[in-house]
Amino acid sequence: MDTGNTAWILTSASLVLLMTPGLALFYGGMVRAKSVLNMMMMSFGALALIPVLWVLYGYSIAFGDDVGGGLLGDPTEFFGLKGLMTDDPEAALPAMAFVGFQAVFAIITVALISGAIADRAKFGSWMVFAGLWATIVYFPIAHWVFDFTLTGEDGVVTHTGGWIANNLKAIDFAGGTAVHINAGAAALALALVLGTRRGFGRDAMRPHNLTLVMIGAGLLWFGWFGFNAGSALAANNTASVVWVNTLVATAAATLGWLLLEKLRDGHSTSLGAASGVVAGLVAITPSCSAVSPIGAIIIGLLAGVLCALAVGLKYKLGYDDSLDVVGVHLVGGLWGTIAIGFLADPDAPAGVESLFFGGSVDQLWRQVVGALAVLVVSFVATYIIGTIIQKTMGFRIAEEDEVTGIDQVVHAESGYDFASLGSSGATAPLGGQARAEARNIEGSRA
Amino acid sequence: MKLVTAIVKPFKLDDVKNALELIGIAGLTVSEVQGFGRQRGHTEVYRGAEYQVDFVPKVRIEIVVGEIDAARVVDAIVESASTGQIGDGKVWVTTIDEIVRVRTGERGADAL
Structure with a gap:
């Protein structure tokens, strides 16, 4: 047992937990004043629900022994985290440190989706969706990407993991596929299921509090060092390289977004800076162990430009991805994951060759297949889950x-x-008490 | 010259604005207001405690028009703001003595 590694992973887990309240601020500031609490509540709802599911069966689905084809872990192996409390002096890391570190990834992945359905989703339906989505989509996909096969000293396989990590061998260091492509594709599906907000494309719907957005982006950046450098699962050289790559890619993406805005629109906006930070963080998430710091700058700069261009697509194509989960997380996640195939440097900790460093296309196709598999499965499954909720309990609030x-x-x-x-004073003075008013109407009729 | 004042439900503002644009009304003023009519207020429960809420949010729309247009404006508002439920609001018309356009100093019907 290495206490230094353990301390770093517990610290990283706490940093990643802070990302979800950070996301709540980032998203909360971006909606109109009348929706800020609901927007933040969707993140806090994920914070309330997902840890319970994770302890009950989520960890076991993601990190239990594979039950077939690398698709799913055994949900009963660690049900209720049984057997994981005992101290194992031989283990590199206490099992519970890893359980905690991975739990906070599940929380933020679910919370990320909420940005696509701002202003219009029933809270109860969101909570049902969050539980179903984590169970059916996230836990299995985390197994695909994060669960590595383990072999004992005698060469006997002691634990079988997921197919993307072990069979395909695509590189996704901290969750470009499992977290960002996954959440981005789900966001697109859910935006399509719920439909556009009243006034979408006509009203400006500008962010009501950009100071909240920037505080949120700052907290996300801070927490993301736990997300990426913590994914080394040790306080070592890999974690340090990843830390620097995460810093510089994010900076470059922010520059890229601001520069594009200045050239295209004439202004560099604070919303652009905050979005550029997140775009860079998303793109460097899968690639941070595989590229050099110069590679990280290239990935970041292009992520800022690509995502800044992508967020305009929703108006052309007519889907109301309210806070640009698709434009930032899906596009940034795809770019960061596939960029490994072009920019991976054999001298980086992951030690793989790429098209520009060594001339090999072997890693590129693995990256593309991994990215597309998660995209398609997440989109289809989310569309089905969302439609079922829409048709049974209803997903949208009334237009009024x-x-x-x-x-x-x-x-x-x-x-x-x-x-x-x-x-x-307990209820809002202006802005409406329509529901109470409706109750009153029913009362007077009775 | 007439001042048409309407108190309507906030979510009907868009519909009223569109209806007025359709009959060619060139300008209007909107404010968020609170009040009660025959519906009175209501009680709400928050954190386990019950509160009396006396005032309900409404939108006030004001339009200055000529004599003939006033009746059409009233009709357009009533038609577009109605849900048939209690709390739909009211519209009233008052006579105006004088209007001045600030930029040019024009007075009366010229300033409309």
């Missing part, structure tokens, strides 16, 4: 409630409760 504001109607609160005219 959407105009009044989801915070007031669904949560009976408002993010900014300014002086009210002789009312209780």
Whole structure:
């Protein structure tokens, strides 16, 4: 047992946990004032639900012994984390440190999707979706990507992992496929299932509080060092290379986004800076162990430019991916994952050749297949789950409630409760109490 | 010259604006207001405690028009803002003594 490694992984897990409240701020600031609480609540809902599922059976589906084809771990092997509390002096890391570190990945992946359905999703339906999606989509895909086959000293396989990590051997260091392509494809499917908000493409729907967005982006960047450097699962050289690559790719992506905005629109915006930070972090997530710092700069710069161009697609194609989960996480995740095939440097910790470093296309096709497999499976499965919820319990709030504001109607609160005219103060003064009003109507009819 | 004032449900604002544009109304003023009519207020529960909420949010729309247009404006608002439920609001018309366009100093019907 190495206490230094253990300390770093527990620290990294805590850093990654902080990313989800950071995401809540990032997303919360981007919606209109009447939806800020609901937006943040979708992230906190994931924080409330996913750890429970993870302990019960999620960890076991992701990291239990493979039950066939590298598709799924055995859900019963570690049900309730049984057998994982005992101290094993031989293990490189306490099992529970790894359980905790991977749990926070599951939380943020679910929370990321919520950006596509801002202002309009029933909270209860979101929670049902979050549980189903984690169970059916995330836990198995985490198994594909993060669960490595283990062999004992005598060469006997002691644990069989997932197909992307062990059979395909695509490189995804910290979750470009399992987290970002996965969440991005799910976001696209869910945006299509729910449909556009009232006024989409006509009203500006500008962010109501960009200071929150920038604080959120800053917290995401901070937490992301745990996400990427922690994925080394040790406090070592790999973690250090990854740390520097994460720093510089993010910086380059921010520059790229701001530069593109300046040239195209005439202004570099704060929303562009915050989005550039996230685009760079997404793109370097799969590739941070496989490229040199110069490679990281190239990946980051292009991620900033590509994602800045991609976020405009939703208006052309007509899907209301409200906060650009598709444009940033799907596009950035695809770019970062596939870029390994072009820019991987054999001198980097992953030690693989690529098209530009060694002239091999072997890694490139593995990256493309891994990325597309996750994209397709996530999109199709999410579309089905979303449609079932839509047809049974309903996924969208009423149009009148959407105009009044989801915070007031669904949560009976408002993010900014300014002086009210002789009312209780517990509910919003302006912005509507339509649901209460409706109740009143029914009361008077009865 | 008439001032048409309408109090309507906030979510009907878009519909009213579109209806007024259709009959060629050139300008209007909107404000968020609170109040109650015959529906009175209502009680709400928050964190386990019950509160009396006296005022319901509404939107106030004000339009200045000539004598003839006033009736058409009233009809357009009533038609577009109606849901048939309690709390749909009210529309009233008042006579105006004088109007001045600030930029040019034009007065009366010229300033409309």
